[in-house]
Amino acid sequence: MKRIERIYSQVVKISQQLTPEEIDHGAGATTKQLVADLGIVRPNVSKALNDLARTGKLIKLAGRPVRYITPELVQQPMAASAATPVPTVVKTLPAAEVTTDFFDKMIGAQGSLKNQVEQAKAAMLYPPKGLNTLIIGPTGSGKTFFVHGMYQFSSVHKIIDTEKPLITFNCADYAHNPELLMSHLFGYTKGAFTGANEDKDGLIQEAEGGMLFLDEVHRLPPEGQEMIFYFMDHGTYSRLGETAKTHHANVRLVCATTENPESSLLETFVRRIPITIQLPAFNQRPAKEQLQLLQSLFSLEANRIHKQVQISEDVVKALLGSVTYGNVGQLKSNIQLVCAQGFLRHMQSDDSIMITAEDLPATIQAGIATLASNRDELGEVTKLLEPVMVIGPDQTSATLQQDAYELPYNLYEIIGDKAAILKSEGLDQEHINNFITTDINLHLKSFYHETAIDEQADNKLAEIVDHDIIDLTKEIQGKVQQLLGYTFKRNFVYAVSLHISSFVKRIQSGKLVRNISEDLKGMVADYPKELEAAYLIKQELETHYNVPIPKSEVYYLTILLASLRSVQVAGKVGVVVAAHGSSTASSMVQVVNKLLSADNLLAYDMPIEMSPQIAYQGIVEKVRQADNGNGVILLVDMGSLSTFSERIYEETGIKVQTIDMVTTAMVLEAVRKTELIDNDLNIIYSELKEFHGYSKVNGDTLPSVKALTAEPAQQKLPRAVVAICSTGEGTAVRIQKMIEQQLVDQLIDDVTVIPISVVNMKQTLYDLSQKYHIIAATGIVKPDLQVPFVALDRLIQDDGRDFFEQVMAVIDHEELQATTPNLTKELCESYMKDYFLYLNPHKLIDILWRYADTLSDTLKLSFTETFRIGLILHVAGALERTLLRQTVTATVVERATIKQSPYYTGIQASNAILQEQLQLSLNDDEIYYVEQLFDTQAQKSVS
Numbered sequence: 001m002k003r004i005e006r007i008y009s010q011v012v013k014i015s016q017q018l019t020p021e022e023i024d025h026g027a028g029a030t031t032k033q034l035v036a037d038l039g040i041v042r043p044n045v046s047k048a049l050n051d052l053a054r055t056g057k058l059i060k061l062a063g064r065p066v067r068y069i070t071p072e073l074v075q076q077p078m079a080a081s082a083a084t085p086v087p088t089v090v091k092t093l094p095a096a097e098v099t100t101d102f103f104d105k106m107i108g109a110q111g112s113l114k115n116q117v118e119q120a121k122a123a124m125l126y127p128p129k130g131l132n133t134l135i136i137g138p139t140g141s142g143k144t145f146f147v148h149g150m151y152q153f154s155s156v157h158k159i160i161d162t163e164k165p166l167i168t169f170n171c172a173d174y175a176h177n178p179e180l181l182m183s184h185l186f187g188y189t190k191g192a193f194t195g196a197n198e199d200k201d202g203l204i205q206e207a208e209g210g211m212l213f214l215d216e217v218h219r220l221p222p223e224g225q226e227m228i229f230y231f232m233d234h235g236t237y238s239r240l241g242e243t244a245k246t247h248h249a250n251v252r253l254v255c256a257t258t259e260n261p262e263s264s265l266l267e268t269f270v271r272r273i274p275i276t277i278q279l280p281a282f283n284q285r286p287a288k289e290q291l292q293l294l295q296s297l298f299s300l301e302a303n304r305i306h307k308q309v310q311i312s313e314d315v316v317k318a319l320l321g322s323v324t325y326g327n328v329g330q331l332k333s334n335i336q337l338v339c340a341q342g343f344l345r346h347m348q349s350d351d352s353i354m355i356t357a358e359d360l361p362a363t364i365q366a367g368i369a370t371l372a373s374n375r376d377e378l379g380e381v382t383k384l385l386e387p388v389m390v391i392g393p394d395q396t397s398a399t400l401q402q403d404a405y406e407l408p409y410n411l412y413e414i415i416g417d418k419a420a421i422l423k424s425e426g427l428d429q430e431h432i433n434n435f436i437t438t439d440i441n442l443h444l445k446s447f448y449h450e451t452a453i454d455e456q457a458d459n460k461l462a463e464i465v466d467h468d469i470i471d472l473t474k475e476i477q478g479k480v481q482q483l484l485g486y487t488f489k490r491n492f493v494y495a496v497s498l499h500i501s502s503f504v505k506r507i508q509s510g511k512l513v514r515n516i517s518e519d520l521k522g523m524v525a526d527y528p529k530e531l532e533a534a535y536l537i538k539q540e541l542e543t544h545y546n547v548p549i550p551k552s553e554v555y556y557l558t559i560l561l562a563s564l565r566s567v568q569v570a571g572k573v574g575v576v577v578a579a580h581g582s583s584t585a586s587s588m589v590q591v592v593n594k595l596l597s598a599d600n601l602l603a604y605d606m607p608i609e610m611s612p613q614i615a616y617q618g619i620v621e622k623v624r625q626a627d628n629g630n631g632v633i634l635l636v637d638m639g640s641l642s643t644f645s646e647r648i649y650e651e652t653g654i655k656v657q658t659i660d661m662v663t664t665a666m667v668l669e670a671v672r673k674t675e676l677i678d679n680d681l682n683i684i685y686s687e688l689k690e691f692h693g694y695s696k697v698n699g700d701t702l703p704s705v706k707a708l709t710a711e712p713a714q715q716k717l718p719r720a721v722v723a724i725c726s727t728g729e730g731t732a733v734r735i736q737k738m739i740e741q742q743l744v745d746q747l748i749d750d751v752t753v754i755p756i757s758v759v760n761m762k763q764t765l766y767d768l769s770q771k772y773h774i775i776a777a778t779g780i781v782k783p784d785l786q787v788p789f790v791a792l793d794r795l796i797q798d799d800g801r802d803f804f805e806q807v808m809a810v811i812d813h814e815e816l817q818a819t820t821p822n823l824t825k826e827l828c829e830s831y832m833k834d835y836f837l838y839l840n841p842h843k844l845i846d847i848l849w850r851y852a853d854t855l856s857d858t859l860k861l862s863f864t865e866t867f868r869i870g871l872i873l874h875v876a877g878a879l880e881r882t883l884l885r886q887t888v889t890a891t892v893v894e895r896a897t898i899k900q901s902p903y904y905t906g907i908q909a910s911n912a913i914l915q916e917q918l919q920l921s922l923n924d925d926e927i928y929y930v931e932q933l934f935d936t937q938a939q940k941s942v943s
Helices: 003-016 020-024 031-038 042-054 071-075 114-125 143-156 178-186 222-234 267-271 287-305 313-321 327-345 362-372 375-384 411-424 429-462 467-484 491-509 518-524 528-545 551-566 584-596 612-626 639-652 664-674 681-689 705-709 730-745 761-771 792-797 801-819 823-835 841-859 865-884 892-896 904-918 924-937
Strands: 059-061 067-069 133-136 166-170 211-215 252-257 275-278 308-312 352-355 388-391 574-580 601-606 632-636 656-659 719-725 751-757 773-779 789-791
Touching: 003 031, 003 042, 003 067, 031 042, 042 059, 042 067, 042 388, 114 133, 114 143, 114 275, 133 143, 143 166, 143 211, 143 252, 178 222, 222 267, 287 308, 287 313, 287 327, 287 375, 287 388, 308 313, 313 327, 313 362, 313 375, 313 388, 327 352, 327 362, 362 375, 467 491, 467 528, 491 528, 491 551, 491 719, 491 730, 491 792, 518 551, 528 551, 574 584, 574 612, 574 664, 584 601, 584 664, 584 823, 584 865, 601 612, 612 632, 612 639, 632 639, 632 664, 632 681, 639 656, 656 681, 664 681, 664 865, 719 730, 719 761, 730 751, 730 773, 730 792, 730 801, 751 761, 761 773, 773 792, 773 801, 789 792, 823 841, 823 865, 841 865, 841 904, 865 904, 865 924, 892 924, 904 924
Parallel strands: 133 252, 133 275, 166 211, 211 252, 308 352, 574 601, 574 632, 632 656, 719 751, 719 773, 773 789
Antiparallel strands: 059 067, 308 388
C-alpha cells in the first residue's frame, strides 16, 4: 500500500470512531496523531493530507491544531445538544453545506470580536429600519471588512434586499474639496457649479434601500456632518444648489474612523449614532486569532501561486512581531512580500515554497526580537506553533474576501513575466532575483505607504510625549476646530502636544509666567478668533491640570494656532510651464527642480508643429495634475497662450492665472512664492507680474535663491540650521537637541542649530542671516527661505533622519561647488545631453559659455549662475530650432522693437560667435525672445 493510501485509511478509521458530539465540536485526525500512529515523518504526512484535501477525499477543518475528517461526516445531521457553532471548513464544500452566517465564520467572532458582532447584529436587526453605526479602530484593523460582514449578514437574513447595494465612499478622497465631496454624497442640480450641466443623483440616492458606508468620516467638513445628521433625523436631504430638502431615501448608514470621535466629529453628529463598535488592534487580539489571521492571509497567497507554502516557526514569529502600526493590513503586506520573494526563488519547483527566517528582509526579521520582548505573548504563540506551518492552495478561508488591502493586480504574474523577459535577455538567475526583488519592494511599499504612515507617526510622537497629553490634545483639537470653523491637519497634534508637554515641564520646574513683548501683543491683536480659541485651550488645561494658566501662555497659544492655520490652506498653488520647442519647458523645470526640489511644478513641451488644440488639451491635463485645490499659475512663452485661462476654468473649474514670456528666473520665483504662508493664487499672480529678477536686495528682504546658489568661497559665514516653534523654547529646544545629536553622530561640528520663535520670525531670520549662512530649517511653519525645510511631524516621525539627509545634501553641494568651479557648465552640458537631439553638448558648451561671457562683458552686466543656465539652455534650444528650421515667430510689432532694445548690441556681438564657430545665425524672431530674457532675469551691476 502506498504512503498516501495508508494515511487516508487511518483518517477514515479515526473518523468512523467519532461520536456525533465529537463531530459537532470539530474533532478529527491531526497530523501529530497520524505521525504517532503510522511512524511516518511529519512533512510527508502533512503533504499527503493536503493532497487528499485538495482532491476532495478529506475535509480540512479550521482551527488549532488542524483536523481532517471524511466528507461523509460533514453531511450527517448535527447533534441537537451542540453548544458551539459548526467549525469553519474550506471552500471545497458545496455552498449549501456551509453555514451561511458571515459572522459565525469570522475569525474572532467567538473571541475578541464577540461583543462587536453582537452589536452589529443588533444594529442590523433593530426595527423598523436598523440603527446607524459608527465603527472605530486603528488603520488596518478590519473596519471595511467588518462593514462587508454587516451587509452580508443583512442580505442573508433578508433585512436588506439582496438586489440593493452596499455603497462605499471614502471621505478622505475629497477632504480638500468640500464642494465636490458634498456633490458626490448628495448630488447636485444643473448650474450648481461650473461643469454641472444636468441634475445628478448622489450616493445617498444610489444607496436607496441598501447600505451606505462612509469611511474616514472624520474628514467630512462640519457642514457635511450637519447635512448627514439632518438626513439621519428626517430621511430627507437637498442636492447641492437646492434650498429645500425635498428628496427622500431609506438608507442604513455605517461610518468608520481611526480618530477619537469626541475630538474629530461634531457632538451633534456623534449623538445621532446609537451604536459605536470599537475594533481592537492586531496586538490586542489573542495569539490564537493572530495565527488564524496569518494562516488565512497565507492561504490567499498560496491560492494565487497555486503551490503549497511552508513557513518555518521563526518566520511566523517574525511576521507576528513585525506588525507595529498597520495591524492586519500591515501583516497582509508583509506576507505578500515574503511570499513574492519565495515565489521568485522557487519558480522552478513544482511542489511547494519553503520560507525560512534567512529569506526575510531585515525589517521583518526584526519582528522576532519584538515578539520576544513580550514573554507572555511569545509563550502563547509558541504553545500553538508547529515546527513548520503548511498551507495548501486549496485552503482559502471562507472568512476572508477581497478588501481594501487587496492589490489591484496579480503580483506573481508580474514576477513570472519579468523573470521570463530578463532570462530571454541573457541575465543569470542571481541578477534576475536581485532585479525583481527590488521591484517587489517598490510595488508593495507604494501600495501600502499611505495606510501605514499615520500610525507610524503617532508611535514616534508617543516616544517623546506622554499618551495623556496626546489624548488631551486630540480632544482640544475637536473643540478648537468647532469654534474656529476650519480643520487642522496632523501637525496640530504634533505642535500643540509638544507645546503642552513643555508647559507641563515649566509647571514642574516652577517657571510658569513668561515675559510678553509688545511685538507679541501686537501680533495677537491680528488674530481675534485664534485668541478666543487660545482662551478655550486655557480652560481645558486649567481643568485637566488643576492649575491657573497665566495670560502670557494664552498669547503664545494664539500665535501657535495662527501659525498652524497658515499652513492649513488646501494644497499649494500649482505651477505649470508651457513653452514651444521639444524641451524648452522641461529644461527650465529641470533647473528649478535642481535648485528648489519643487513638488508642485510640471512642464509641458510644445513642438512647433503641434496644433493649438492638441497643445490646449495637453496643458489642461497638466493643470489638472498640478492643482491641489488652490488653483494653478500657468507660465507660457507666448502671449497668445494666455487666453487659455478662462477656457480651462470653464472646462475644469480650476482657477488659472497666466504669465507670458516665461524665463527660468520667473519659474524660480513662482515656485518660491507658492511656498510662502498665506499666499493665494491672485496674490502670487500680482507679485509675479511685478517681478523683474533678483537684482535688488533691500535691507528688509530676506536671503533669496542666490543665498543658496552663491559660490561658497564668498560665503564666509558659519553654517546654521534654524528650529522654529511658537516661543523658541520648549519644542524648538527639543528639535535642536535631536538635530545636534545627528550632527555629532556624523562628526560634523561646523553647523550651529538655533531655536527661534515664530514671533518676529522674519526679522529674526534676517538678523541671523547677517551672522550665519542658514542652510536648512524645520518647525511648525515654513519660513520664507529657499533652503530645505521639513515640517515638525515629519521630523519626529523618522527621528530627524530625513531632515539630516537634506542638511548633508546642502553641505555636500556647497563643498562640491567649492572644489568644482565648472559645476554650472557641467550642469548645462548634462541637461543638453538629456533634452536636445541634434546638438553635440560636449562640443557646444564652450561656445555657448563664450556666448554668455561676451554678452556679459559687452553689456557690462553681471549674471547669476541661475541666469547663465537659463540663457545657455535657451540659446541651445534656439540653435536646435534653427537646425530643424522650426524657429519661433514673433509678431511684426515685436520684431520692430528689437533694435531699440538696450541688449541688442550685445546680443549681436555674441551671435557673431555662433556665426564664426557654427556657421549658424539666429533670426530676428529668436533674437527678440533672447532679449525678453533680460527683461525679467538679468542681474544688473556696473562692472
